[in-house]
Amino acid sequence: MKKTLSLLLAAAMTLPLAACGSPDAGTDDGRAQQPGTETGAGAENSSSSKAGEYPVLRYNMISVTGDQRAKEAEVIEAINVILREKAHAEIEPVYVNFAEMQQQMNLLLTGGSDSLDFFSSFWYQPVSTMVSNGQVMPLDDLMAEYGQETAALFDGMEEVLDCGRVGDQLYGIPTITAWAVPNIYFCQEADSEAAGVDWSTVTDLDSTTEAILQLKEANPDHYYIPGSTEAYWIPKGIDYLGDQNYLGVLTDPENSTTVENYYESEYFLNLMENVKIWQEHDVICPDPMSNTTPTAGCMRVGIVSGSTGYNWSAEEYVNEANAIQDFGGTVVGTEISPRYITTGNVTTYMWHISPFCKDPEAAMRVLNLLYTDPEVSTLFTYGLEGVTYTLDENNVADYMEGENNLTSGWSGGPSYIVPNSTICPVWKGQSPDVHERIAESNQSAKKSIALGFVCDLEPVSDQVAACTNVIAQYYLPLMNGVVDIDTVLPKFQEELHNAGIDDIIACKQEQLDAWLASKQ
Amino acid sequence: MKNRSATKNRIGRKLKRYWPLYVMLLPGAVYLIINNYLPMFGLMIAFKKVNYEVGIFRSDWVGLSNFKFIFATNDAFVMFRNTFLYNLAFIILGNSFALIVAIALDTVRKRFLKNTAQVIILLPYLLSMVIVTYVVFAFLSPGNGFVNNSLLAPLGMDPVEWYNDPRPWPVILTIVYLWMNFGYTSILYYSTLIGIDKSLYEAAVMDGAGVLKQITYVTLPCMKNTMIIMIILAVGRICYTDFGLFYQVPMHSGMLYSTTQTIDTFVYRALLEQNSIGRSAAAGFLQSVLGFILVMAANALVSRFDKESALI
Amino acid sequence: MIIKSKAFYTTAYVFVIFLILICVIPFWLLIAGSVTSEAELLVHGYALIPKEVSFSAFEFLWQMKDGILQAYLMSIVISVTGVSASLVLTTLFAYPLSRKDLPGRNAISLFLFITMLFNGGLVPTYFVYTRLFHIKDTLAGMIVPSLLMNAFLVIMMRTYITSSIPDEILEAARVDGAGEFRCLLAIVLPLSKPILGTVALMTFIAYWNNWTNGIYYIQQKTELHGIQNYLKRIMDSATMLQQQLASSINMDTRSIPTIGMRMALAVIAVIPVLAVYPFFQKSFVQGITIGSVKG
Structure with missing residues (x-):
């Protein structure tokens, strides 16, 4: 039985290729002999002879287009020169297309020979999901042996x-970046001057609404x-426990450990009151339900003259934007929520080693260098000096x-995705002391x-x-103020109950209590 | 003994006669095995909690629990109803419209017009759903849309918030579907139509048949097989809907759910935050099985009356 | 049909013109959109005649003309190879199935039909193609998965042959000593030109418009990507640039016309299909019309 199947397969294998005129059969063989890395150029014979001695670790290079970067060969070779010496490993980027990220990452983390060895989970999946799907490996032992310097970054x-x-x-290492990102509000300076807004009085949502009405x-x-x-609003002033749907949140993350229903919380009801005022005064841009451009994008194309957002520092954000005139005119802005470090913020950018990794120890050594070695990190982030920057x-x-x-x-300047951008030189437009200030x-x-x-x-x-389905139905119309909030909000809340939000909250509460208890 | 050797003989004769046909089938069969049958081991994912680390085959079985989420919602009725009704409308309207178009194309004698039409009516089929979404939006945009600005306003009618009002969407989506697909279907029908032996029409005309008689007595009977097959095949897809049409074209507007939510959009929305290959496989499995049952029933029904037109 | 009724003829004529119009107007809207300035699109929406003409979308794309040409070429290679292979596979499968006397015909039909209803899903398909056949980052990755043979078109062709080619002709050929292959080549194929043309056209469209194979099976060798993947990449990068949320440090992104560009890209992607279509028309559809008139 088995024999016939394999015979069938063998026959099958030849067929599709023959049918296609097998234009690539020859090159395919050639490719297979290459040692994985595209060290290319062939300039340095010595280095290419070294290639192959060490494991070649594949990582996901998140690329807007999925295009190969023009200077990849040079940059990667420069990184590998160091990695061979310090980590006894080489790396190879696998381009992942931003728009098709979920699908491509799913395929690259299923255990085939093309699997990723280590990867960033930015925009992919929460770490708990990856653990339950068997897509990440535990890092504690590796970290203790090969990543002490990285662990030291998190001292305190x-x-x-x-x-x-x-x-x-431990299944993931957060990147070293700003972990507290309060909500901010910013607008065109010209508008602000015409209205005479005093931004020092704008500190929360209610005062923001007053400023908006003035504007x-x-x-x-x-x-x-x-x-x-x-x-346009991510509730950074509360702890939504890393849940993109905010089903069950801590609205007072400093003091209370009670998981609340976000959509019935004071916080959300107050937000809705503000939306009502915005609705009434026509400050929400027209046709919001068919506008697919997010916050700052709307500013750039001029749909709005002021926008919400979030950033670790409104001052830095505004300065950087003004330095390159990102929004056409000069903008002003301020922070409008408390600054909290929450799991949700931290887990946005994390690195992992996959269970299909050829050599987890080497992967940990590489990650350790990416987190702590300025030279490697700069090469990884900005590329080669004099070539890409x-x-x-x-x-x-x-x-x-x-x-x-x-x-x-190579890449587009600074990035929060890379393991540690705070050991790279500052980029044009950033404050000279930006890294210290982030710390x-x-x-x-x-x-x-x-x-x-x-x-x-x-x-x-x-x-x-x-619940996700209910939220997809009600949340945006409410937030965009295109429905009567007084009638739709109660319906939304009721549908969430029907969909079982209370079970979710209870589940979160139970896990949180257990976690708190274990910390004692 | 005699009997057996006779059977053997018959089989031998049959083999001798038909072996070239089986050889012809071989390449396609091999492709189907690779492309479709080998991956079908994936159907078991619907009953598993997949853990890639141990592999799909060794992941734990979880019974029917992956299927629960489809029914654990108040929307279950709405999405099943929408899926079936839309498909029914698409099958009936789509096929009859395409047939009319094919006949009209065949009627037109001016070669230039005939050829141009065949190219042009395929245009909508070639556009991606994203573009179709833009085109529909150009018509329906509440602020600057063609319908509100150029049709309703001159008539003194109030502008309609198209993306907030679920009522007109069954009509809108049906029109969009027809517009996108009639070209493809009518080209298929047209190729059957021009294959009809011209002498049949000549004979009908000799008997004094007019246009309608020619259609009813020659065209339709000759098209019958193709039409029935088209319909049976469509029945097999009755639980599936074009995701782009129902998700992107209504701009995933939550307020339109009562008339735009289908099984596919629900599964997408419900699993948006969860990377659950098991649950999406479960939904696909359910859709396939329902389609299979319906199609077998339709086929049985057809072959009862007309063995030749049946699919199997 | 043989038409003597003037009214019917006129109706059909008007109807066909109406069809052309409803298909052309939105397409015209698309072309108009591609040469309308971005601000105009955002503020006033689409118009049949743009108030403010701007070729910035095409100018932006002109910078990438080499890439676009290369991708066109790739698409042509992929489509032509795919269509040829597909025609062979489809015909070879459809003809035996059309033979009512073929033992096991029902089972084979079912075997074919089941592939239309059940599929293992993306991940298992990917497993089969990458682990058993190693087609990742090869041209075969663009051609073979899911597109090579379409059960729907096989069934259409089978139905066509059953209903349009009388058994008697084949029977007569067989009596004359023709083998099955000879019957197929000398009788069935010439009489099946319309459906062959249709199958070729539909397969061509499927190959031309496909971008999922490029996404799933081509990861490193993006030079193997056809036009759809290439245009998608351009579009994604333009959108991302314009909408970037996290970092504000960037080039001046306001100048990139994303909506207009989407329209321009759609125009670029569709044009070759329009160019190819008359070719299929001539060689197949008209061929049969002339042929049958002669016969």
């Missing part, structure tokens, strides 16, 4: 590292809330003359009680599915 901030922990095991009065044709199919006399990095992030041949911001921000708590919603996944 162990809770942050814990965000990569599911159960007792609207002075500039009646302009809009100040980017209503869109992409959410330049440094000026103040050690500020910028694209090569006349280049931009599409043409530079300071991380130190001074309040930590949510639940920082480090990772929820596993697998036991209530049917309810999550049902």
Whole structure:
């Protein structure tokens, strides 16, 4: 039986190729003999002879287009020269197309020979899901042996590292970046001056609404809330426990450990009251339900003249934007929520080793260098100096003359996705002391009680599915103010109950309590 | 003994006669095995909690639990109803419209017009759903849409918030579907139509048949097989809907769910935040099985009256 | 049909013109959209005659003309190879199935039909193709998975042959000593030109418009991507650039016309199909019309 099947397969194999005129059969063989890395150029014989001695670790290079980067061969070879020596390993990028990320990552993490060895889970899946799908491996032992320096980065901030922990095991390492990102509001300076807004009084949502009304009065044709199919408000002033649907949140993450129904909380009801005011005064941009451009994008194309957002520092955000005139005119802005470090913020950017990794120890060594070695990290983030970026006399990095992030041949400047961008030179437009200030911001921000708590919603996944569907139906119309909030909100809340939101909240509460107890 | 050797002989004779046909079938069969049958081991994913680390085959069986989420919602009735009714409308309207178009194409004698039409009516089929979404939006946009601005306003009618009002969407989606697909279907019908032996028409005309008589007595009987097959095949897909049509074209507007939610959009929305290959496989499995049952029933019904037109 | 009724003829004539119009107007809207300035599109929406003409979308794309040409070429290679292979497979499968006397015909039909209803899903298909056949990052990855043979078209062709080619002709050929292959080549194929043309056209469209194979099976060798994948990449990058949320440090993204560009890309992608169509028309559809008139 088995024999016939394999015979059939053998016959089958030849057929499709023959049918296609097998234009690639020859080259295919050639390819197979190559040692995985595209060291290319062939300039350095010595290095290419070395290639092959070490495991070649594949990682996902998140690329907007999935295009190979023009200067890849040079940059990767430069990185590998160091990695061979310090980590006894080489790396090879696998381009993952942003728009098709979910599907491509699913395929690259199923255990085939083309699987990723280590990867960033940005925009992919929460760590608990990856653990339950068997797509990540535990890192504690590896970290203890090959990643002490990386672990040291989290000294005094162990809770942050814990965000990569599911159960007792560590499955992901957060990137070193700003972990507290309050909500901000920013608008065109011209509008603000016309209205005479005093931004020092704007500190929360209610005062933001007052400022918006002032803006609207002075500039009646302009809009100040980017209503869109992409959410313009992420509740950074609470702890939503890493749940994109906010089903069960801590609204007072400093003091209370009670998991609440977000959609019935004071916080959300107050938000809805503000939306009602916006609705009434026509400050939400027109046709929000058919506008697919998110927040800052709406500012860039001029749909709105003011927008919500979130950033670790409104000041830095506004300065950087103004330095390159990102929004056409000069903008002003301020922070409008408390700054909390929450699991949700931290887990946005994490790195993992897959269980299909050829050599997990080598992968850990590589990750350790990416987190702690400025030279490796800079190569990984900006590419090669003089090839993909330049440094000026103040050690500020910028694209090569006349280049931009599409043409530079490597990447688009600074990035939160890379393991540690805070050991790279600052990029043009950033404050010279931006890295110190990020570190300071991380130190001074309040930590949510639940920082480090990772929820596993697998036991209530049917309810999550049902609630996700209800939210898809009601949430945006409410947020965009295109329905009568007084009648639709109660219906929304009721549908959530029917869909089982209470089970989800109970599940979260139970896990949170157990986690808190274990921390004692 | 005699009997057996006779049977053997018959089989031998049959083999001798038909072996070239089986050889012809071989390449396609091999492709279907590779492309369709080998991956069908994936059907078991619907009953598993997949853990890639141990592999799909060794992952735990979880019975029917992956199927629960489809029914654990108040929307279950709405989405099943929408899926079936839309497909029914698409099958009936789509096929009859395409047939009319094919006949009209065949009627037109001006070669230039005939050829141009054949190219042009395929245009909508070639556009991606994203573009179709833009085109529909150009018509229905509440602020600047063609319908509100150029049709309703001159008539003194109030603009309609198309993306907030679920009532007109069954009509809108049906029109969009017909517009996109009639070209494809009518080209298929047309190729059958022009294959009809011209002498049949000549004979009908000799008997004094007019246009309608020619259609009823020659065209339709000759098209019958193709039409029935088209319909049976469509019945097999009755639980599936074009995701783009029902998700993108209504701009995934939540307020339109009562008339735009189908099984496919529900599964997508419900699993948006969960990477659950088991649950999506379960939904696909359910759709396939329902389709299979319906199609077998339809086929049995057809072959009862007309063995030749049946699929199997 | 043989038409003597003037009214019917006129009706058909008007109807066909109406069909052309309803298909052309939205397409015209598309072309108009591609040359309308982005601001105009955002503020006033689409118009049949753009108030403010702007070729910025095409200018932006012109910078990538080499890539676009290369991708066109790739698409042509993929489509032509795919269509040829598909025609062979489809015909070889459809003809035996059309033979009512073939033993096991029902079982084979069912075997074919089941593939239309059940599929293992993306991940298992990917497993089979990448682990058993190693087609990742090869041209075969663009051609073989899911597109090579379409059960729907096989069934259409089978139905066509059953209903359009009388058994008697084949029987007569067989009496004259023709083998099955000879019957297929000398009798069935010439009489099946319309359906062959249709199958070729539908397969061509499927290959031309396919981008999922490129996404799933081509990861590193993006030079194997056809036009759809290439255009998609351009579109994704333009959209991402314009909408970037996280980092504000970037090039001036306001100048990229995303909506207009989407329209322009659609135009670019559709044009070759329009160019190819008359070719299929001539060689197949008209061929049979002339042929049958002669016969």
